[in-house]
Amino acid sequence: MRGIREAVRGVVLAALCCAIIASTVACRDDSGPIRPIAGGDPARGATLIKAFGCGTCHDIPGIDGAVGLVGPPLVHFARHSYIAGELPNTGDNLIRWIRSPRAVEPGTAMPDLGVGESDARNMAAYLYTLR
Numbered sequence: 001m002r003g004i005r006e007a008v009r010g011v012v013l014a015a016l017c018c019a020i021i022a023s024t025v026a027c028r029d030d031s032g033p034i035r036p037i038a039g040g041d042p043a044r045g046a047t048l049i050k051a052f053g054c055g056t057c058h059d060i061p062g063i064d065g066a067v068g069l070v071g072p073p074l075v076h077f078a079r080h081s082y083i084a085g086e087l088p089n090t091g092d093n094l095i096r097w098i099r100s101p102r103a104v105e106p107g108t109a110m111p112d113l114g115v116g117e118s119d120a121r122n123m124a125a126y127l128y129t130l131r
């Protein structure tokens with residue numbers, strides 16, 4: 001009797017583990033952006049990030065030579081809750097930050113680089129591919 005009860009418990013436990021693993025895998029959907037940006041082109045954004053030299057200060061996955069250590073690494077940026085610890089991480093706020101960080105946080109080491117709205121939108125779209 002005891003043996004059978006142990007065996008049943010084993011099977012139930014195994015089934016439970018399988019269910020948990022299966023639901024974790026199913027919930028992890030890597031197919032789309034976490035925070036989509038309307039009208040943003042991530043490929044164009046990557047080119048712009050390189051052209052504006054963001055990588056002199058930031059470590060940015062997928063951008064050639066972007067290994068800077070002045071600012072925080074932008075690894076997993078789409079999953080961050082805040083931008084510079086100041087603004088909730090939404091598309092509009094990210095565009096605002098990229099265009100004029102010093103209006104958001106006077107005295108920040110990140111300079112206003114004169115990025116236009118549509119360029120900032122494309123860069124934001126790229127940063128949101130960093131999951």
Ligand code: HEC
Nearest residue numbers: 052053054057070071072082083084085098108109110123
């Ligand atoms: C001269 C160095 C420098 C350059 C160039 C620079 N940044 Fe930054 N950046 C920083 C610093 C420093 C911070 C941290 C600001 C803070 O927290 O006050 C920062 C913060 C950020 C953040 C928020 C990061 C976080 O973890 O919350 C983003 C996003 C960002 N920068 C994107 C860019 C983009 C895009 C460019 C290019 C257009 C760029 N940066 C160019 C220095 C720089």
